[in-house]
Amino acid sequence: MLAVRPDDQKQQAAPGGDGARVLSIDFWRGFAIVTIFINHIPGNLFEAYTHKNFGFSDAAELFVLLAGIAAAFAYFRGFSSRPARTVMRIGLRVWTLYMAHLTLIAICGAIVAYAVLVTEDTRLLEATQFDQIMGNPLSATLGVATLGLQPAYLNILPLYVVLLLMAPAMMSLLRVSPWLALAVSGLVYTGAQLLEFTLPAYPTTEAWYFNPFAWQLLFMTGLCIGSVLGAGRRIPVGNLLLAASVAYVLLALVWWRMGWIVDLSPVPRFLWDFDKTNLSLPRLLHVLALACIMSRLPVERLLRRTGAGRPLILLGRHSLPVFCVGTVLSMAATPVRISELGHPALDLLIIPGGIVVQLALAWVLEWYRGSSSTASSRASRAPSASADIAQA
Amino acid sequence: MPAARGFEAMRDEVARVSPHLVLWQVGTLDALAGADPEVFGRIIENAAEWLRDRSIDLILIDPPFVPNVGHEPLYWRIVGKIGEVSDRSRINLLRRYAATQHLDNERRKSPVPVSDAGGQPVHQACMPDIVADAIYKAVTR
Numbered sequence: 288m289l290a291v292r293p294d295d296q297k298q299q300a301a302p303g304g305d306g307a308r309v310l311s312i313d314f315w316r317g318f319a320i321v322t323i324f325i326n327h328i329p330g331n332l333f334e335a336y337t338h339k340n341f342g343f344s345d346a347a348e349l350f351v352l353l354a355g356i357a358a359a360f361a362y363f364r365g366f367s368s369r370p371a372r373t374v375m376r377i378g379l380r381v382w383t384l385y386m387a388h389l390t391l392i393a394i395c396g397a398i399v400a401y402a403v404l405v406t407e408d409t410r411l412l413e414a415t416q417f418d419q420i421m422g423n424p425l426s427a428t429l430g431v432a433t434l435g436l437q438p439a440y441l442n443i444l445p446l447y448v449v450l451l452l453m454a455p456a457m458m459s460l461l462r463v464s465p466w467l468a469l470a471v472s473g474l475v476y477t478g479a480q481l482l483e484f485t486l487p488a489y490p491t492t493e494a495w496y497f498n499p500f501a502w503q504l505l506f507m508t509g510l511c512i513g514s515v516l517g518a519g520r521r522i523p524v525g526n527l528l529l530a531a532s533v534a535y536v537l538l539a540l541v542w543w544r545m546g547w548i549v550d551l552s553p554v555p556r557f558l559w560d561f562d563k564t565n566l567s568l569p570r571l572l573h574v575l576a577l578a579c580i581m582s583r584l585p586v587e588r589l590l591r592r593t594g595a596g597r598p599l600i601l602l603g604r605h606s607l608p609v610f611c612v613g614t615v616l617s618m619a620a621t622p623v624r625i626s627e628l629g630h631p632a633l634d635l636l637i638i639p640g641g642i643v644v645q646l647a648l649a650w651v652l653e654w655y656r657g658s659s660s661t662a663s664s665r666a667s668r669a670p671s672a673s674a675d676i677a678q679a
Numbered sequence: 680m681p682a683a684r685g686f687e688a689m690r691d692e693v694a695r696v697s698p699h700l701v702l703w704q705v706g707t708l709d710a711l712a713g714a715d716p717e718v719f720g721r722i723i724e725n726a727a728e729w730l731r732d733r734s735i736d737l738i739l740i741d742p743p744f745v746p747n748v749g750h751e752p753l754y755w756r757i758v759g760k761i762g763e764v765s766d767r768s769r770i771n772l773l774r775r776y777a778a779t780q781h782l783d784n785e786r787r788k789s790p791v792p793v794s795d796a797g798g799q800p801v802h803q804a805c806m807p808d809i810v811a812d813a814i815y816k817a818v819t820r
Contacts, residue, residue, distance in 0.1 A: 629713025
């Protein structure tokens with residue numbers, strides 16, 4: 288599950304450019320992964336400083352937007368020339384993500400079970416939503432396998448699975464026109480908000496934590512951005528759009544820090560509230576505004592010129608295995624924290640320690656990738672040499 | 680903070696189903712996160728006020744008590760704050776912590792497991808389900 292697949296290696300290579308990876312995409316993916324790791328250990332010292340505390344959106348929005356961009360880099364060009372083969376590749380990637388999710392549930396469930404056995408605090412089951420699995424194993428097994436049961440903090444991979452399953456249809460529209468693709472995606476988003484359609488949870492009667500029919504708009508936006516960047520073009524962010532983005536991000540900052548709650552009913556809620564499940568419009572606009580601002584900063588140039596962002600680039604380059612290990616570490620961190628009554632000094636050990644473990648994993652995977660490609664290039668040279676000898 | 684996310688989810692649910700009554704089981708996640716009780720209390724008060732403005736009744740349900748837990752002080756702070764806020768802001772509170780602590784004391788006095796007529800352990804339903812059922816029966820009786 289944790290091995291790097293060839294798909295991963297191609298993920299951030301912008302096919303329309305010079306073939307080099309887009310470092311800023313890796314960098315921001317790494318940033319999102321670290322942020323998710325911190326946010327998934329509730330109450331820790333560092334949580335108060337992640338960007339969810341300074342605006343409407345959080346790392347989940349960033350993760351999905353970047354997933355869309357990365358999917359465009361990995362599949363869009365291939366989808367145009369060899370659609371069947373690309374759909375097969377997407378299918379294999381979906382299978383990897385599904386397996387990763389199931390493995391995470393098994394490992395995290397074991398961690399929670401061990402913590403309950405050691406501490407005797409059965410409330411941990413409720414807090415992590417593993418109580419349904421332990422209390423109702425027959426239905427829960429079905430729920431886990433069908434992705435209808437998603438314990439706490441284990442709900443972004445199921446969303447990613449569904450978004451990738453939607454990707455071929457999305458890319459078909461994108462091939463016709465990005466505007467058509469965005470219009471259809473926007474219609475589905477609006478329909479999901481107004482008609483309240485989503486995927487059902489099981490065995491509970493609730494719904495998925497992330498409504499894929501709402502979140503697909505952000506993924507589609509990422510696909511559109513990725514298709515443009517992948518063709519070697521730039522997204523034009525004019526001064527007016529930049530000014531509007533800055534103003535919106537500042538407004539969000541003040542709004543969030545002041546803790547204002549407004550009720551603009553009967554205006555539809557998704558237009559003014561901050562519902563994460565259905566990706567309300569203020570959250571969507573916030574992450575897009577951040578993306579507009581970042582696109583005007585010389586991040587790519589800085590990353591290429593200096594090695595400052597290398598740790599985050601490494602994390603982003605191996606996003607799936609790093610994310611999985613981070614999730615396991617964050618699940619294990621909660622029982623450790625409560626055993627010391629949430630003492631802040633422990634956070635100074637847990638958070639940097641967890642990030643170092645993830646970095647070490649990314650470094651090992653990078654080393655393995657390098658040595659594998661060297662070995663495979665040697666191997667590919669060998670038959671040629673044999674052929675030369677045979678011809679001679 | 681988990682309570683803040685709970686309040687956010689509550690607003691969503693209220694908009695969807697327009698209830699007359701909300702049963703809010705709150706505090707376990709905040710206790711485990713080591714949340715600041717003052718901030719936690721303010722969120723509960725804001726939520727109660729928000730519901731009051733919409734003429735929706737609220738019953739808070741605090742976390743259950745579990746015996747022999749080393750980190751129990753994490754829960755005391757939150758359970759205490761829920762009690763304090765409910766008194767000050769006149770919010771209905773189902774004192775589950777006190778109730779389960781009492782049941783545990785009783786169980787220690789008579790260590791025979793509670794069972795139904797067939798000798799099977801009594802089904803332990805989710806506390807809000809039991810409360811909702813009791814309220815429904817009381818109203819429709």
